[in-house]
Amino acid sequence: xxxxxxxxxxxxxxxxxxxxxxxxxxxxxxxxxxxxxxxxxxxxxxxxxxxxxxxxxxxxxxxxxxxxxxxxxxxxxxxxxxxxxxxxxxxxxxxxxxxxxxxxxxxxxxxxxxxxxxxxxxxxxxxxxxxxxxxxxxxxxxxxxxxxxxxxxxxxxxxxxxxxxxxxxxxxxxxxxxxxxxxxxxxxxxxxxxxxxxxxxxxxxxxxxxxxxxxxxxxxxxxxxxxxxxxxxxxxxxxxxxxxxxxxxxxxxxxxxxxxxxxxxxxxxxxxxxxxxxxxxxxxxxxxxxxxxxxxxxxxxxxxxxxxxxxxxxxxxxxxxxxxxxxxxxxxxxx
Amino acid sequence: xxxxxxxxxxxxxxxxxxxxxxxxxxxxxxxxxxxxxxxxxxxxxxxxxxxxxxxxxxxxxxxxxxxxxxxxxxxxxxxxxxxxxxxxxxxxxxxxxxxxxxxxxxxxxxxxxxxxxxxxxxxxxxxxxxxxxxxxxxxxxxxxxxxxxxxxxxxxxxxxxxxxxxxxxxxxxxxxxxxxxxxxxxxxxxxxxxxxxxxxxxxxxxxxxxxxxxxxxxxxxxxxxxxxxxxxxxxxxxxxxxxxxxxxxxxxxxxxxxxxxxxxxxxxxxxxxxxxxxxxxxxxxxxxxxxxxxxxxxxxxxxxxxxxxxxxxxxxxxxxxxxxxxxxxxxxxxxxxxxxxxxxxxx
Numbered sequence: 001x002x003x004x005x006x007x008x009x010x011x012x013x014x015x016x017x018x019x020x021x022x023x024x025x026x027x028x029x030x031x032x033x034x035x036x037x038x039x040x041x042x043x044x045x046x047x048x049x050x051x052x053x054x055x056x057x058x059x060x061x062x063x064x065x066x067x068x069x070x071x072x073x074x075x076x077x078x079x080x081x082x083x084x085x086x087x088x089x090x091x092x093x094x095x096x097x098x099x100x101x102x103x104x105x106x107x108x109x110x111x112x113x114x115x116x117x118x119x120x121x122x123x124x125x126x127x128x129x130x131x132x133x134x135x136x137x138x139x140x141x142x143x144x145x146x147x148x149x150x151x152x153x154x155x156x157x158x159x160x161x162x163x164x165x166x167x168x169x170x171x172x173x174x175x176x177x178x179x180x181x182x183x184x185x186x187x188x189x190x191x192x193x194x195x196x197x198x199x200x201x202x203x204x205x206x207x208x209x210x211x212x213x214x215x216x217x218x219x220x221x222x223x224x225x226x227x228x229x230x231x232x233x234x235x236x237x238x239x240x241x242x243x244x245x246x247x248x249x250x251x252x253x254x255x256x257x258x259x260x261x262x263x264x265x266x267x268x269x270x271x272x273x274x275x276x277x278x279x280x281x282x283x284x285x286x287x288x289x290x291x292x293x294x295x296x297x298x299x300x301x302x303x304x305x306x307x308x309x310x311x312x313x314x315x316x317x318x319x320x321x322x323x324x325x326x327x328x329x330x331x332x333x334x335x
Numbered sequence: 336x337x338x339x340x341x342x343x344x345x346x347x348x349x350x351x352x353x354x355x356x357x358x359x360x361x362x363x364x365x366x367x368x369x370x371x372x373x374x375x376x377x378x379x380x381x382x383x384x385x386x387x388x389x390x391x392x393x394x395x396x397x398x399x400x401x402x403x404x405x406x407x408x409x410x411x412x413x414x415x416x417x418x419x420x421x422x423x424x425x426x427x428x429x430x431x432x433x434x435x436x437x438x439x440x441x442x443x444x445x446x447x448x449x450x451x452x453x454x455x456x457x458x459x460x461x462x463x464x465x466x467x468x469x470x471x472x473x474x475x476x477x478x479x480x481x482x483x484x485x486x487x488x489x490x491x492x493x494x495x496x497x498x499x500x501x502x503x504x505x506x507x508x509x510x511x512x513x514x515x516x517x518x519x520x521x522x523x524x525x526x527x528x529x530x531x532x533x534x535x536x537x538x539x540x541x542x543x544x545x546x547x548x549x550x551x552x553x554x555x556x557x558x559x560x561x562x563x564x565x566x567x568x569x570x571x572x573x574x575x576x577x578x579x580x581x582x583x584x585x586x587x588x589x590x591x592x593x594x595x596x597x598x599x600x601x602x603x604x605x606x607x608x609x610x611x612x613x614x615x616x617x618x619x620x621x622x623x624x625x626x627x628x629x630x631x632x633x634x635x636x637x638x639x640x641x642x643x644x645x646x647x648x649x650x651x652x653x654x655x656x657x658x659x660x661x662x663x664x665x666x667x668x669x670x671x672x673x674x675x676x677x678x679x680x681x682x
Binding site: 024025027029053054056058059061063064065066067068069070071072073074075076077079094095098099103105106107108109110111143144 | 422424453454455456457458459463465467468470472473475476477480482483484485486487488490491492493494495513514516517518520521524525678682
């Protein structure tokens with residue numbers, strides 16, 4: 001199929017535009033998303049096309065706007081609530097955790113909440129501790145939420161379109177460093193179901209699982225390792241809930257070595273849970289301990305060098321892959 | 336703690352509230368059919384709560400049970416003024432709203448008895464009964480949460496171009512929560528068809544309203560952000576009906592939202608196991624003398640000249656309906672652990 005090179009933010013806009021055109025129930029609310037087009041220009045042009053009824057600026061009131069989105073979804077609409085930073089979503093946690101996530105069970109399975117919260121996280125350029133977090137583990141922990149973390153323009157588009165067609169509350173977590181990145185996006189209808197991972201690079205020696213902005217970093221590490229004669233398979237789960245366990249386990253059975261990379265701090269993270277799934281399902285097929293490369297257990301500092309030191313870098317991924325192959329120890333012994 | 340403001344408490348209302356009280360007391364203003372409907376609703380709620388408490392004491396109902404006793408006039412009056420296609424969102428004290436909205440008592444009792452035939456198949460319980468198929472967004476275990484959810488339904492209606500009105504029942508306790516302001520303000524800037532009904536029963540669990548806020552006339556909070564706001568005697572179902580009817584008209588004319596503070600008082604503590612010893616006796620007596628169910632009965636008797644025998648027959652019919660619901664529930668099964676695990680797998 002034909003494809004184009006477009007930016008992540010343009011891919012997201014295409015998804016919103018196409019779904020808004022197809023379904024009158026889809027509407028967007030958020031801070032500065034209408035005339036301004038959003039801080040990352042994702043919603044640019046949508047106000048002119050769909051009007052002020054379906055593209056609305058809100059006051060700075062995250063708990064209120066998330067709650068209003070959840071209520072609209074319960075009433076059967078398809079609201080997209082854009083929260084500027086995932087850090088700000090903490091103001092609306094009651095609405096996410098106690099309302100959106102629980103409504104289906106509390107109604108005996110009948111009540112659905114097709115609510116999409118689009119937001120972005122991660123470190124990037126010294127925006128400091130309250131604008132840099134990777135908080136996916138908080139949402140991952142709560143039964144009832146879908147957690148989506150696209151790393152490429154194509155995935156961003158396909159997953160957002162799917163989010164606007166399925167029935168559960170979705171935490172759609174973008175990354176501030178990815179909006180300007182480019183990649184191929186298929187022409188025409190492009191929808192990606194949740195729970196289907198993607199092998200971003202095939203390999204045979206070590207499986208590396210990474211998502212969001214850790215994916216491009218991991219791919220660069222894989223290139224570096226290839227030059228050293230190490231073949232890395234890179235898997236992007238794309239959605240953390242539901243998680244494509246099958247793809248992960250299949251790859252692990254092939255390579256017998258796993259590294260999991262997350263930008264979020266290590267303690268209580270998604271990587272730890274994926275590691276526990278792997279050891280439970282494939283312990284006897286592993287040739288090395290599961291390696292986790294994660295952020296430090298400390299708030300993200302402002303200073304750029306320290307910010308970089310607080311989250312995994314390319315060399316950290318390379319080192320972890322080599323550790324899982326016992327190469328670091330061997331080269332040390334050789335010295 | 337002495338109670339100093341009881342004299343005239345439900346008479347000393349905002350201007351429109353007094354007007355509504357006057358309108359509601361006019362003979363010949365309502366049909367017999369309407370007055371009977373009002374009484375039936377109020378009495379059905381009363382029966383559900385009093386009989387439900389008995390089931391609770393017998394150990395048949397577990398968990399939390401927050402009785403609506405004493406506040407029946409509000410749900411009764413509000414819901415009578417709404418139309419098919421409208422929405423309601425309720426509170427932790429939500430049985431009355433469900434019943435006034437026309438819920439099936441069989442399914443309500445079955446839910447409280449944890450049965451598969453209940454509204455939520457026993458997954459929700461007293462604080463989570465919802466029926467989105469008829470616009471009931473549900474009770475809520477988080478105080479104040481119904482306000483943003485209700486505004487959301489009103490927003491969905493506006494996006495669809497529907498003239499549906501959404502009512503959120505909330506409480507004096509919830510009015511100090513941040514989402515109270517955030518969501519009412521959103522409703523205001525978007526002119527939503529939204530009515531926020533504050534059931535001011537004057538206690539947040541056991542904390543008196545005077546301890547929670549300096550301005551105890553809660554309707555003034557709406558005025559402060561440009562929302563048309565009124566106060567009504569919550570123990571007068573007909574006054575509440577009139578006020579809601581007017582508020583709904585205002586909304587459907589594109590001039591919403593509207594805030595209504597309904598003054599009322601609980602007949603007992605916060606939940607079944609709270610004796611409510613902190614509630615002053617003189618104040619309780621004041622409100623007991625203005626019992627909303629008695630007032631609905633008196634309206635039917637005096638305004639429509641319905642005799643006592645007819646009223647007694649209505650009461651017997653409602654009592655029987657509840658007994659049948661208990662039988663139905665006792666004979667119903669429960670969701671099995673196997674079914675539950677299959678449901679869990681979809682998460």
